[in-house]
Amino acid sequence: MSTNNRIHAINAIAERRPDVPLATLPVDTSLQTYGDDVFGEKEIRAFLPKSAAAKLLATVNDGKPLDPSIAADVAHAMKEWALSKGATHFTHWFQPLTGGTAEKHNSFIEPAGTARAIQAFSGKNLIGGEADASSFPSGGLRSTFEARGYTAWDPTSPAFIKRHANGATLCIPTAFCAHTGEALDSKTPLLRSVQALTKALKRLMAHFGQPDGRVSVTLGAEQEYFLIDRGFYLQRPDLLQTGRTVFGAAPAKHQQLDDHYYGAIRPRILKFMTEVEAQLWKLGIPAKTRHNEVAPAQFELAPIFEDLNLAVDHNMLIMEVLRRTAERNGLECLLHEKPFSGVNGSGKHCNWSIAYGGRNLLEPGTNPKENAIFLTVLLAVIRAIDLHADLLRASTAGAGNDHRLGGNEAPPAILSIFLGDDLSAVVKAIETGTSWAARGRTKLKIGVDTLPPLPRDTTDRNRTSPFAFTGNKFEFRAPGSSQNCAQNQMVLNTIVAESLDALSDKLDAMPGDFNTNLQKLLQRLIRAHKRVLFAGDGYSAAWQREAAARGLPDLPDTISAIAPLKVSANQTLFEKYGVLTRSEMDSRYEIALEDYERRVRIEGGVALEIARSMIRPVVADEFSKLATAISIAKKDGLKVGVSGLKALSLKLGAGLDDLHVKCERLDKALAKGGAKEILAAMVDLRRTVDALEYLVDDSRWPLPKYREMLFVY
Ligand code: ADP
Ligand code: MG
Numbered sequence: 020m021s022t023n024n025r026i027h028a029i030n031a032i033a034e035r036r037p038d039v040p041l042a043t044l045p046v047d048t049s050l051q052t053y054g055d056d057v058f059g060e061k062e063i064r065a066f067l068p069k070s071a072a073a074k075l076l077a078t079v080n081d082g083k084p085l086d087p088s089i090a091a092d093v094a095h096a097m098k099e100w101a102l103s104k105g106a107t108h109f110t111h112w113f114q115p116l117t118g119g120t121a122e123k124h125n126s127f128i129e130p131a132g133t134a135r136a137i138q139a140f141s142g143k144n145l146i147g148g149e150a151d152a153s154s155f156p157s158g159g160l161r162s163t164f165e166a167r168g169y170t171a172w173d174p175t176s177p178a179f180i181k182r183h184a185n186g187a188t189l190c191i192p193t194a195f196c197a198h199t200g201e202a203l204d205s206k207t208p209l210l211r212s213v214q215a216l217t218k219a220l221k222r223l224m225a226h227f228g229q230p231d232g233r234v235s236v237t238l239g240a241e242q243e244y245f246l247i248d249r250g251f252y253l254q255r256p257d258l259l260q261t262g263r264t265v266f267g268a269a270p271a272k273h274q275q276l277d278d279h280y281y282g283a284i285r286p287r288i289l290k291f292m293t294e295v296e297a298q299l300w301k302l303g304i305p306a307k308t309r310h311n312e313v314a315p316a317q318f319e320l321a322p323i324f325e326d327l328n329l330a331v332d333h334n335m336l337i338m339e340v341l342r343r344t345a346e347r348n349g350l351e352c353l354l355h356e357k358p359f360s361g362v363n364g365s366g367k368h369c370n371w372s373i374a375y376g377g378r379n380l381l382e383p384g385t386n387p388k389e390n391a392i393f394l395t396v397l398l399a400v401i402r403a404i405d406l407h408a409d410l411l412r413a414s415t416a417g418a419g420n421d422h423r424l425g426g427n428e429a430p431p432a433i434l435s436i437f438l439g440d441d442l443s444a445v446v447k448a449i450e451t452g453t454s455w456a457a458r459g460r461t462k463l464k465i466g467v468d469t470l471p472p473l474p475r476d477t478t479d480r481n482r483t484s485p486f487a488f489t490g491n492k493f494e495f496r497a498p499g500s501s502q503n504c505a506q507n508q509m510v511l512n513t514i515v516a517e518s519l520d521a522l523s524d525k526l527d528a529m530p531g532d533f534n535t536n537l538q539k540l541l542q543r544l545i546r547a548h549k550r551v552l553f554a555g556d557g558y559s560a561a562w563q564r565e566a567a568a569r570g571l572p573d574l575p576d577t578i579s580a581i582a583p584l585k586v587s588a589n590q591t592l593f594e595k596y597g598v599l600t601r602s603e604m605d606s607r608y609e610i611a612l613e614d615y616e617r618r619v620r621i622e623g624g625v626a627l628e629i630a631r632s633m634i635r636p637v638v639a640d641e642f643s644k645l646a647t648a649i650s651i652a653k654k655d656g657l658k659v660g661v662s663g664l665k666a667l668s669l670k671l672g673a674g675l676d677d678l679h680v681k682c683e684r685l686d687k688a689l690a691k692g693g694a695k696e697i698l699a700a701m702v703d704l705r706r707t708v709d710a711l712e713y714l715v716d717d718s719r720w721p722l723p724k725y726r727e728m729l730f731v732y
Contacts, residue, residue, distance in 0.1 A: 023721075024254050024721075025251070025720070025722075025724070026718065028248065028254065028723065028727075029731055032248050032731055032732065035287070035349070046297065047300070050300070052301055053300050053301070053303065054300075056104065056179050056180040056181075056182070056301045057177050057178075057179045057180075057302060058097055058178040059303060060076060060079070062096075063075055063096070065100075066096035066097075067089075067092055067093065068092060071089040074086045074089050075089060078174050079175060081233065082233070090142030090143070090145055090146050091142035092142075093142070093145060094141055094142045097109075097145065097191075098138065098139070098189070101180065102127070104187055104189075105182075106180060106187040106189045107126055107127065107186050107187070108125060108126045108127070108186075108188045109125060109127065109188065110123055110125065110191065111150075111170035111172075111193040112190040112191060112192050112193060113170055113194065114195070114206050114503060115152075115155040115195055116156045116203060116204065116607070118501065118502065118503055119335075120335050121155070121195075122188070123148075123150055125144075145191065146171070147169060147172065148193070149167055149168070149169055150168045150169070150170060150195075152167065152197075155168065155195075155203060156610040156614070157197065157203055158605065158608070158610040160197050160199075160201050160203065160602065160603070160606045167198050168196065168197060168198075168203055169197070169198065170193040170194065171194045171195075172191060172192075173193055173194055173206060173328070175210075175328055176328055176329050177192075178191045179302055179303070179336075192206075192332055194206045194207045195207070201602065201603055202599070202603055205505035205506060206328070206331070206332075208599050208603070209327070209505040209508060211598045211599075212509040212513045212598045213327060213328065213512060215512065215513055215516040215596040215597060215598055216234070216512040216515060216516040216519075217236075218516070219516035219517075220234050220375060220519055222523045223399075223519045223520075223522060224375055224392075226523060226526050227391070229375065229376070229392075230376070232375045232376025233375075233376060234373065235326055235373070236327040236371070236372075236374075236512060237325060237327060237330070237371070237373070237374065238324060238326075238330035238331065238369060238504060238508060239321065239322065239323065239324030239330065239492070240330060240331075240334045240367055240368070240370070240504050241308075241319055241367065241368040241370070242319065242337055242341075242367055242500065243317060243318070243319045243365035244319075244320070244341055244352050244354055244365055245317050245318070245352070245353040245359070245365065246288060246291065246316055246345060246350045246351070247316055247350065247351055247353065247729070248349065248350060248351075248731065248732045249345075249346065249351045250349070251723035252351035254722065255722060255723055256628065256633075258351070258353070260621060261618070261625055262353060262354070262355035263353075263358045263422070264358060264359055264360070264725075264728075265625060265626040265629070266629065266630075266705055266709060266712070266722060267359065267709065267712070267722070267724065268710075268725065269725065270724070270725045270726035270729070270730075271726075272726075273315060273362050273725070273729065274314050274363065277313070279311050279315045279316075280311060280313045281310055282311045284309070284310070284311060285732070287350075291345065291348045291350060292309050292318075294344050294348070295344045296309070299322070302333075304322055304333045304337060305322045305323040305325070306320060306321075308320070309321075312365075313362075313363045314363040314364075314729070315362065315729040315730055316730070316732065317363065320337060322334075324370060324492075327371075327512075331504045334504050335503065338501075341354070350732070354501040356417070356420045356422060356423040356499040356501060357422035357423050359725060359729065364422060364423035364429055364499075365423075365499070365500030366423065366429055366430075366498060366499060367498045367499060367500050367502060367504065368494050369494070369495040369496075369504050370489070370492045371492060371493050371494075371495060371508065372491060372492040373515075379491055379492075381396065381397065381488075381491050381493065382490075382491040383470050387466050388466065390465075390468070390469055390470045391537060394449070394465060394541060396519075397442075398544045398545065399518040399522055400493060401544070401545075401548050401551060401552070402518045402544055402547070402548045403511075403514040403515045403517065403518040404434060404436055404514070404551055405551035406514070406548075407510075407514040408551065408571065409572050409574065409583035410510050410514060410583050410584075410589055411434055411495075411507065412432065412574050412580050413574075413580050413581050413584055414498075414509070414510040415497040415498050415499060415502065415506075415507055415580070416581045416611060417501075417577060417611070417614070417615065418577060418614070418615045418618035418619055419499055419618075420497075420502070421575075421576050421577050428558075429497070430484065430486075430496045430557060431483070431485065431557045431558065431563070431573075432573055432574055432575045433485075433557070433562070433566045433571050433572070433573045434485055434497070434551070434571070434572075435484060435485065435551055435552065435553035435557065435566065435571065436486045436488065436493075436551050436552050436553070437481040437484035437487040437488065437552075439481075439487075439488060439489075439490075440554075443552070443554065445463065446545055446549075446552070448462070449463060449465070449541050449545055450542055450545040464534070464538065465534055465537050465538040465541060466533070466537060466538070467534060481554060483556050483557030483558050484496070484554075485557065495507060513592065513596050513598045514592075516596055517592055517595075522544075525540050526540065550569040550570065550571065553566075577612075578612075578695075581612060581615075584604050584605075584608040585605070585608050589604070590604045590605075619697050620694070620697060622701065623685055623700070624689060626701050626704060626705070627682060627685050627686060629722070630682050630704055630708055631682055633722065634678065634708055634711065634721070635679075635682075637715055637720065637721060638671060638674060638675050638678065639675060640719075641716060641719065645667060645668040648664055649661060649664045649665060649668060652664065667714070670714055674707060674710060674711045674714060677707040678704075678711070681703050681704040681707050682704065684703065684704070685697070685700040685703075
């Protein structure tokens with residue numbers, strides 16, 4: 020009987036029996052319960068007086084400002100509905116700058132005479148709340164003696180029910196601000212950025228003589244994640260405390276054979292996935308796609324795209340449901356960008372588009388005007404990415420994503436745009452004013468010619484591109500799997516708003532025929548910004564050199580990537596569009612920096628602790644056993660085996676010495692150095708520990724190995 024916990028965990032997995040018979044899986048094929056846990060349109064109509072319902076729906080569906088006089092009615096209706104769902108408490112649900120979500124529950128209880136109580140929920144409690152926010156990151160926006168934070172109801176994202184073993188909680192999506200009104204969350208600037216983009220787009224559409232239309236910005240976020248058996252997870256202090264393995268030798272087989280990607284999904288995982296989907300569907304989250312990803316034990320979930328603000332909230336919920344459901348299934352869901360070195364990390368592909376009056380502007384149209392609009396918006400996006408790549412890069416910065424961006428798998432840290440062959444040909448034709456291949460010898464006249472249908476699926480998927488046009492949307496692949504989408508979407512909206520305005524300004528200043536002017540403008544835009552277009556291999560060293568020659572910024576790590584937040588011109592831009600003030604940008608810089616440094620320090624501390632208290636004793640013990648064996652063998656005058664024992668003891672002894680030296684180095688870096696020194700010392704220590712993993716008796720190695728975590732489940 021082994022005393023090694025790893026072996027016990029493996030045995031436990033081997034003995035697992037499916038706990039639910041196939042026939043009783045909780046799948047609601049009728050979709051009767053879809054959206055059941057959401058205070059949506061149906062619930063609004065059922066629980067609110069007619070006129071209040073109409074007013075609320077005007078805000079929810081048409082973006083009309085909220086009439087505050089209906090708050091009491093809405094609160095009462097929400098409470099009645101929540102009670103019918105078994106809720107005892109409500110909470111404002113918000114997204115502080117920790118990267119996660121936050122909630123503080125209050126029961127509906129109100130005293131009503133001696134030893135009696137009723138359930139109540141007032142309009143005031145719905146609209147706003149006050150929270151002691153002293154421990155949320157504020158980056159200097161709020162001193163602890165003024166530690167009040169305020170939450171404000173976001174009626175455009177519906178309230179929902181979160182269930183637990185003994186009941187449920189009514190969750191009300193809210194924004195979170197300091198008493199000065201400065202944003203302390205991700206939602207507030209996101210909503211501001213949608214407003215900025217809406218305004219700029221309406222202005223540009225007026226140039227095209229389009230009637231006033233509703234602007235909708237949409238997001239479809241593909242979520243990648245790892246699942247490992249919880250028995251292993253609990254034995255890895257590094258995973259427990261940092262979300263990633265700081266040690267672990269590469270197994271002989273990992274992802275070389277590409278045999279996991281799109282492979283048949285194992286029953287245990289499928290059971291997990293169906294449970295996740297059942298919960299998401301109840302929350303009105305349109306979970307659509309599920310599949311195995313590239314790395315072993317890596318998976319993806321993608322919902323159908325939705326209105327941006329809602330899609331962001333839904334992604335936060337998806338991450339939570341993934342974690343919770345994994346735990347219930349004896350699994351651990353790892354959302355870190357790089358839990359395992361040597362295999363692919365996890366991203367969150369953000370598919371983004373803008374629609375006007377119900378038509379997606381990133382979809383080539385069916386008539387000359389629609390195509391002119393399509394090409395104009397497309398070029399506005401290209402211009403935005405070229406001019407503000409640094410800001411977009413900043414939005415993906417973080418200690419976790421540093422291990423992914425620029426690795427040989429994820430998009431590079433250099434931002435470039437992939438358009439696909441067909442669209443590249445169109446752009447080329449506009450730029451050069453020469454004949455356009457798809458149209459024979461004629462020149463493409465903007466606003467006069469129609470484009471041939473650009474077949475979506477001939478756009479070969481350049482997986483190495485960080486920002487790819489995929490037929491009717493842009494897919495931003497740099498964001499990390501654990502990051503809040505609001506971070507990058509807020510930047511994207513703002514820089515595109517600026518670009519749309521720049522185009523409107525130019526058009527305003529050009530007298531004469533609109534189509535001719537537009538053609539000239541687009542041509543100039545392409546010439547000025549085509550350096551950001553790239554169709555080749557984004558992973559290659561040649562591209563790094565080429566990008567440098569083109570003057571594209573390469574910001575390889577968090578420290579360099581967040582620097583643009585402090586650049587005055589960038590702050591001016593965000594201020595101009597009312598998305599973030601200068602002090603809000605400063606605070607976000609401080610928070611990102613502090614978060615990064617703290618995370619690296621924690622990782623270093625965990626690595627040192629594991630190396631000293633888990634690895635070293637095993638190596639020392641094995642070494643001393645060998646030394647004893649050698650001296651006994653010598654004493655007994657054995658002719659064989661001694662040289663083998665000696666060779667091994669030399670290796671182990673050298674490893675032991677190395678381990679000591681490298682632990683000392685890391686210790687010193689933690690005491691006196693910064694993130695850079697700590698990371699370098701960790702890499703150095705890891706080399707020694709991973710080499711020892713191959714030397715030490717397998718049955719005594721204390722940490723679950725990669726080949727186990729990634730393959731045994
Ligand atoms: P892929 O081949 O990259 O998986 P999909 O068509 O499956 O492409 O889309 C991936 C994600 O993009 C999904 O969440 C999908 O709903 C979303 N998506 C599709 N069209 C749009 C759009 N117009 N705007 C935003 N997201 C979209
Ligand atoms: Mg995709």
